[in-house]
Amino acid sequence: MLAYFAIPIYIFSLGLEIWWSHYKQSKTYEFKDTVASLSLGLGSVFIGVVFAFIELGVLNFFYQFKLFDLPTDQWWFFVVLFFGEDFCYYWFHRLGHEMRWMWASHVNHHSSTKYNLGTALRQSWTTVLTMPFFWWPLALLGVPPEWILIQKSISLIYQFFIHTEHVRTLGPLEWVLNTPSHHRAHHASDLKYLDANYAGILIIWDRMFGTFVKEEEAPTYGLIHNIEGYNLFTLAFHEWRDMFKDALQPGISVGDRARYIFGPPGWSHDGHKLTVKQMRELEHEEKPPHDVQPTLS
Numbered sequence: 001m002l003a004y005f006a007i008p009i010y011i012f013s014l015g016l017e018i019w020w021s022h023y024k025q026s027k028t029y030e031f032k033d034t035v036a037s038l039s040l041g042l043g044s045v046f047i048g049v050v051f052a053f054i055e056l057g058v059l060n061f062f063y064q065f066k067l068f069d070l071p072t073d074q075w076w077f078f079v080v081l082f083f084g085e086d087f088c089y090y091w092f093h094r095l096g097h098e099m100r101w102m103w104a105s106h107v108n109h110h111s112s113t114k115y116n117l118g119t120a121l122r123q124s125w126t127t128v129l130t131m132p133f134f135w136w137p138l139a140l141l142g143v144p145p146e147w148i149l150i151q152k153s154i155s156l157i158y159q160f161f162i163h164t165e166h167v168r169t170l171g172p173l174e175w176v177l178n179t180p181s182h183h184r185a186h187h188a189s190d191l192k193y194l195d196a197n198y199a200g201i202l203i204i205w206d207r208m209f210g211t212f213v214k215e216e217e218a219p220t221y222g223l224i225h226n227i228e229g230y231n232l233f234t235l236a237f238h239e240w241r242d243m244f245k246d247a248l249q250p251g252i253s254v255g256d257r258a259r260y261i262f263g264p265p266g267w268s269h270d271g272h273k274l275t276v277k278q279m280r281e282l283e284h285e286e287k288p289p290h291d292v293q294p295t296l297s
Contacts, residue, residue, distance in 0.1 A: 003153040003156045003157055004045065004048075004049075006153075006157050006160075007045075009157075010117070010120075010121065010160060013117055013160075013161070014117045014118055014121075017029075017116060017117050017164065017166065018034075020166060021116070021166075024166075026165065026166075028114060028115070028116045028165055028166075029114060029116055029118065030114055032230050033112055033113070033114050033118075033230070034114075034116075034118040035230070036112075036122070036230040036232065036235060037112060037118040037119055037121050037122040038118060038121055039232055040108060040121070040122045040123060040125070040232060040235060040236065041121030041122060041123050043125050043232070043236070044123035044124060044125055044127075047125050047128065048127075050128075051127065051128045051131075052149065054128060054132070055131065055132055055135075055149070056145055056146075056149065058132045058136060059135065059136060059138075059139040059145035059148055059149075060139070060145050061136075062136040062137075062139040062140045063139040063140070063142075063144065063145055065140060066139065066140060066141065066142040067140060067141060067142060068141060068142035069142055070141070070142040070143060070144075072144065072147065077143075080141075080143070081138075081143055081147055081148075081151050082151065082201075083202075084137075084138050084141070084143065085135070085138065085148060085151040085152060085155060085200075086155065086199075086200050086201050086202050086205070087205060088134050088135050088137065088138060089134075089152075089155055089200035090198050090199060090200060090205040090206070090209075091134060092130075092131065092134040092135075093106075093198040093199075093200065094198040094209075094211065096130070097195050097198070097265070098195065098264055098265075099262055099263070099264065100239075100243055100260065100261060100262065100263060100264065100265045100267070101129075101130070101243070101261050101262055102130045103239060103265045104126070104239040104240045104243050105124045105126040105127055105129055105130045106124060106127075106130075107223070107238075107239045107265075108122060108123075108124055108125075108235045108236055108239075109122050109123060109124060110187060110222070110223055111222065111223055111226070111227050111235055112221065112222065113221050113222035113226060114221060115163065115164075115165055115184060115187055115219070115221045116163060116164060116165065117160065117161075117163050117164060119163050119187070120159065120160045120161075120162075120163035121160075124236070125236045125237075126236070126237075126240070135148055135152070155200045155201055158178075158200075158201050159178070159183075159200060159201075162178060162179060162180045162182075162183045163180070163183065163187075164180050165180070165184065166180075167179075167180040167181075168180075168181065169181055174203075175203070176202060176203065176204060177201065177202065177203060178197070178199035178200060178201055178202065178203045179203070181214075181215045182197045182199065182203055182206075182212075182214075182215065183197060183199075184215055184219050185197050185213050185214070185215040185219055186198070187219065187221050188219030188220055188221060189219075189220050189221065189222050189223055189224050189226075190217070190219060190220050191276075191279055191280065191283065192213065192217075193213055193215075193219055194224075194276045194279075195211070195276050196211050196212065196213035197211065197212060197213060198211055243260060243261060246260040246268070247260040247261050252269050253269075256269040263275075264276070264277070266278070266279075
């Protein structure tokens with residue numbers, strides 16, 4: 001809920017970046033794209049108000065079975081809160097890319113071919129179907145639910161500001177923090193950047209779990225197959241529609257139906273679509289070894 005009080009800061013920062021982009025002639029913004037992002041963000045605000053009470057109820061349920069009484073007046077409590085929430089966010093975000101059910105909720109955030117502060121506001125309308133399953137361990141550990149929601153809001157506010165092309169590097173902080181550079185790579189549709197850099201505030205989780213990719217070539221933003229047009233309902237629900245269409249097609253097994261929902265995005269029972277892992281394996285097979293020169297004949 002704290003993130004809602006930051007809305008004036010979002011609006012001011014967005015206006016400032018639009019002005020700076022125009023001044024630098026960087027073409028970072030496109031009118032219809034920005035309107036779509038802001039509209040999706042506005043919808044998520046209204047849905048989020050209702051969802052916050054649902055999430056708070058889930059957290060309170062687990063909190064009554066807490067394993068420890070963590071003292072909120074001790075400095076180390078905030079260390080536990082900070083690292084614990086960021087760790088939960090990493091796995092929430094990672095599975096948001098690696099499980100199609102969760103990707104259906106998250107995909108609209110990646111649907112813009114632009115990368116700017118407006119893109120940060122292009123938020124999901126269906127997160128209520130995926131998010132409650134990831135932060136309850138903190139409540140079970142003994143972190144009061146209201147503190148979990150506060151830290152989640154702090155993380156979202158931080159992440160708003162890394163959606164920019166106008167900050168190239170943060171120097172030594174690139175080793176520890178999720179930065180504009182790291183997150184630009186995350187929003188890319190280039191194969192080398194796919195499924196990487198899931199961090200919230202700290203990039204250390206990606207480095208620890210092998211999902212870190214450094215930004216090198218300029219990223220191509222958007223999806224592998226971009227959505228034509230700016231219809232809000234298409235942007236918000238297209239992957240849910242496609243997922244259930246795949247899962248309910250005739251003539252496939254129950255296991256295949258489940259894999260269309262809970263397997264990785266791009267999985268198909270007949271291979272007509274490919275997952276990121278399969279695309280990388282195919283690319284590796286097609287590339288000649290470094291010590292073999294391709295022939296021209």
